[in-house]
Amino acid sequence: MFAIERQSRIKEILLKEKRVDVIELSKMFSVTEVTIRRDLDKLAREGFLIKTYGGAVLNKKQFPDLTDTDKSSQEEVSTEKQMIGKIASNMIEEGDAIFLSPGTTCMEIARNIKQKRLTVVTNDILIGYELRDYPGVKVIVTGGDLMHSTSALIGGFALRALQDIYISKAFIGVKGIHFNSGYTVDRHEEVMILGEVIKKSREVIIAADYTKFNRTAFARLGDLRIAKKVISNKQVPSEYKQFYFENNIKLYTTFEFE
Amino acid sequence: MFAIERQSRIKEILLKEKRVDVIELSKMFSVTEVTIRRDLDKLAREGFLIKTYGGAVLNKKQFPDLTDTDKSSQEEVSTEKQMIGKIASNMIEEGDAIFLSPGTTCMEIARNIKQKRLTVVTNDILIGYELRDYPGVKVIVTGGDLMHSTSALIGGFALRALQDIYISKAFIGVKGIHFNSGYTVDRHEEVMILGEVIKKSREVIIAADYTKFNRTAFARLGDLRIAKKVISNKQVPSEYKQFYFENNIKLYTTFEFE
DNA sequence: CTAATATGTTTGCCATTGAAAGACAAAGCC
C-alpha cells in the first residue's frame, strides 16, 4: 500500500469516525506508529485534522457541515457489554475465521476486532456493515430472509451458505441461560442457523451478560455443555459458576480484569 | 507490444484497481521499470493519474463517479434520484418479487416502496436494512462477500442464492450508459451477479440519472437492448431517446410528471 | 544517412520507513 493511499484511507476514516487513534491505525495498516504520526503530520499541515495526544480529530473548521452527533454508530452501550467485547477480542487470533451471531452483544465483539486480520462470517447485516471498512477483515454475510424489525438473516439461504464454510470460533449471543432449558434464543428460526454454526465450528463460545442467567427465552439452542467457553460478567450466579467449573467449561468474566 | 498499447492497458488497470505498482507493471509487460515510469509520467501529464513513490493512483478528480467514498451515509439525495424512485415505485404491483441492485439509485427506490406488499431481493445490505421494518415487505438478502468500503455483496454465495430465486422485476442501477460499451458498472464481480439477475428476471429495468449517459465505467453489463424499460431524467441526450424509441424500449423520465 | 522515438543501463540522489533514544504528557500514588 502506497503512502498516499494510506493517507487517503485515514481521511476517509476521519470523515466517518471524526477521530483516529495512532495505535489502531498502525495495526490497521501494518506500519509503525512513527509512520502514522508522519501521515497525521502531513494531513495536519493540510489543515485536514488536528493532532492530539494519542491520535487526531477531524478539523471541524474545514468541515462545518459534518455534525458529530452520529448516534447510530457510537450508540450508548453498557460497559458490561463493552467488556464482553474486549474479552472476546482477546480470544481471537490472527487469521481466525469466526462467526458472530446477531445481536448487540456480538456487535460489541465486532467493534473490538477491527484492527485484526481475520474472516468474519455473520448473519447479521449490521455487524457486516460495521466491519466493511477494515482492510484486514474479510466479511462474509450468509444471506437469507431478513427477520422483520431486526438485522438477522434466517432461512434456507443462510443455512446453505453455512454448510460450505469452516469456522474456527463461533461467538453466539443467547437470550437465556438456565439449568433446565439450557441456552435459549427468541426464535425457532435462529436455532436452525445457530445449530448449523455449532456443528461447523471447532469452538463454540457463548456470550451473554449476567441478566441472561436463570432466564428462558422461546427456542432452545441446546444444553449448557454445548460450549466449552462462556463470556459474561462477574455477577454470574454462583450456582452457574459452580456448574461450569464442574463441567470443565471456562467462564470468562470481567472480574479477571479488575 | 507498442508503447501506446501498453499505456492504454495501464489505463484500464488503473480504472479497475485504482492503483498500479511500477515493479508489477514492469514484470507484467516485460519491460524495465524505467519504461513504466516514463509511461506513468506521460499519463500523469495528461492528468489521468497521480504518481506516488512506488507506483501511481488514479486521479480521482478526473473520475469523480468512480470514487466510492461512502456516499450512502452522508450524501443528500438529489431530487432527480428521488423522482427516479417514485417512477420505479409506480411500476411495482402488489405481490411482485423485485430485485434491487446496490447503490444510491436503488436505495431511493427502496425508500418509495415501504408501504407496498412485495418481496425484495437485494445484494445490498443497506437496502435490506432500510426495509426491515415494513410488515408488507419481505426482504431476502443474497449473502456473499462484502465488498470493502461498500454495502454490496458479491461472489459465489450471492450467485448461488440468485439461482434459486424467481424475480418479476429487476431494477438495476448502472454507472455508465453508452452506445458502444452498453451498460457498464464499476466492478467485474458485480457483472457476474447482475448477469444472473438479468437471466432470472422476467423484466429488467435500468435506473440511472442523466449523468450516466455517454459515460463508460469499467465492467460491461450488456448491450443497451438488454432492458425493455429505462428510468432516468428529462435531460437524457436526445440521441439516446431516439435510440430507445427505435428499439421499442420504454424510457420513463421525470418529464411525464411535470 | 540522419533524426526521432523507444528502451535499457548506470549512477548518484532522495523518499519512505523503522529503530532507538530522549523529551514530554498523563495518570496515578504517596
Add this chain to the structure above:
DNA sequence: GGCTTTGTCTTTCAATGGCAAACATATTAG
C-alpha cells in the same frame, strides 16, 4: 503538591529501495 510510572511524541540515524538524469543502443521514418 511532588513523585513515579506509563505511554506517547519528536528527533535522529541508518537502511532499503525507488527515482531522475545522462548516456547508450536499437529501431523506424523520412
